[in-house]
Amino acid sequence: MTRHDVDMERTFAALPPAHGRGFAQTWWGQAWLKALEETALDSAQLKAGRRLARAGAVGAVSVRPGRITAVVQGRDRTAHRADVLLEELTGEQWDRFLDMAAERAGHVAALLDRDMPPHLVEDAAATGIELLPGMGDLEPECGCAAWDHCGHTAALCYQVARLLDQDPFVLLLMRGRGEHDLLDDLQARSTAPAEDPAEPPVSSDPEGVDAAEAYATGDILPPLPALPELPAEPGVPPSLVTETPPAPGVDPAALEFLAARTAAEAHRMLAEALRAEPEQHAAEAELTLDQDAVRLAASASPSESVAQRLAEGSERGRERLAVAVRAWRLGGVAALSVLDEEWTVEGAALARARAALDSAWDEDERPSLRAKGNRWTVIGTPGQLRLGRDGRWWPYREERGRWVPAGGPAQDPATALASAQLATEEEQP
Known part of the structure; x- marks a missing residue:
């Protein structure tokens, strides 16, 4: 799969319930909701959509050119696939938009800052391109067979307004261009020199010097900054306690435990690397699943549920895992091998x-x-x-x-x- 393929479809995890806050804080997010509210014929369905979105009933949102999709759970707990369609810009319209944006550095800078200033939309409209949807532009499709906007498609639109607040590139993807492709096109237009018919064409091959030559001139370059000091202790991973329940099979306590142990191990490895001479670094053999489970159990005091998972993962059971932990603390992999292996000395x-x-x-x-x-x-x-x-x-x-x-x-x-x-x-x- 190419970067272009990845760029042309983005999936956003389900957002937590939106209690006590509006769905759109930015002006373009509010414009999106205005297009929805001016299109829907049944205000009761809009209210139902707001309730569902506020309750966190909208699942992961998939955004593709011309379409947004999510599974929305109704008040009766029945799940429906909801889609909202938005017309894509044509290739000729995109060329006009990119030429216009490339001529104004402020437009590019605003997009990179995840901002969509009004003058960018106004300049686009002056060239005949409507970025934001208008009345009737948001076309609904829902598995509940409603012919107009229902509570499910309305909930999806309200949820997308929150995504648009965070990233206006979501709207541009719906209009047909992914973020990386769009920025690459803008970069190419911004750096392309103006052609003079009287001048011969300039080679597009990049200029440079041999790598050895560049390295030899290193003494004329400014010195590199000093390495940052080793932190006194490992960082504290973020808490995974949220209002949204975890997906099936996901144990937040186990993830928090792994994150904390990973931070501690990274701190230890960094301290060891800073103490050692470059030639002293030795590659360590990759641990087996059993050895890694024992290492994790020995490195901290896991919760009851995590300890049980480690015992099952090591296939030792709780008693044998406790003995293995004692061995690991005395000598790591070598001590664990002595515990487990009986071999003939000859x-x-x-x-x-x-x-x-x-x-x-x-x-x-x-x-x-x-x-x-x-x-x-x-x-x-x-x-x-x-x-x-x-x-x-x-x-x-x-x-x-x-x-x-x-x-x-x-x-x-x-x-x-x-x-x-x-x-x-x-x-x-």
Whole structure:
């Protein structure tokens, strides 16, 4: 899909109810509503449309050349597709409008500021182009089979007036031109040099210099500003609590949790990048879904609903997720791998492990160990040593029939086991 295709259809999310405020604050938004109110034959339908729009009954609004569309829910909760048609400008009319606007820099600046000054509309009208709709220009079509404006199409028009207040390009799209295409055309007309028949044509090829040459002259350019300082703490994401209920399947609490953790992670990564030398930056392996769920659970205290979603996403359940969180806080991905993986130690790795175990204690102090894979259990005690694939030893202890991490890693197995025993003693009353 090209940018032109995207530009020629815009969809605006449903707006919250408009309690206690008018639908149009700008003069062009009011002109839009005037065209509606002068066209509709039944004032009762206009009142019904205002009530529906104020109550937030209008769904997402799709805007295309010549047509606006939305699903509107009536007072009886029945949903109808409502369309309002507006005649597009012809190609010749657009050329005249663009030529006129390009000659007046103020018109371009106003549009870029999302403004539609009266003199722009007046200048367009002087060239025979009516941008704003007049009486009878807004043609309704509705799934309720009404032949004139009904409450559904009226509600759509009132809602569109709010969109027009925010962005007059909505009106220009209805008239047939998307924002990017229109601005590109204005830019081309504004920068095109006036042609002199007596002068030979000038090449349109852009002028420039070789990239290496431009870089070599960097010393004549003004210095770049200093990098901004690292904020003291991560930013606070916006609250997602609104008057509009969330779409089906969307959990605002989960989104707020993810936004907060993303901000914290971005702050951490930026701090790390600012501390490190350029060549020290190392690409981190992408986390699996399970690992990312454990990371999120370990990074904060999620709500009950979010914790349950993380437990389901990791496929661990609440108890196993709690153990995985403990491991993550001790050593991230490496600690989680030691928790989950049982592998066979052999070859040089086995020789190094046996040498480390033999030299870790004096002969009369060496505990009795039972080996299974990369795990050495201390016989007669609730202690265990696990060997990571990086050669480090991780202490574990048995709690309620389950082996759980008891401390961080160590190069020496005796040090690792001692830290597990010390943690056990500190937890005893």
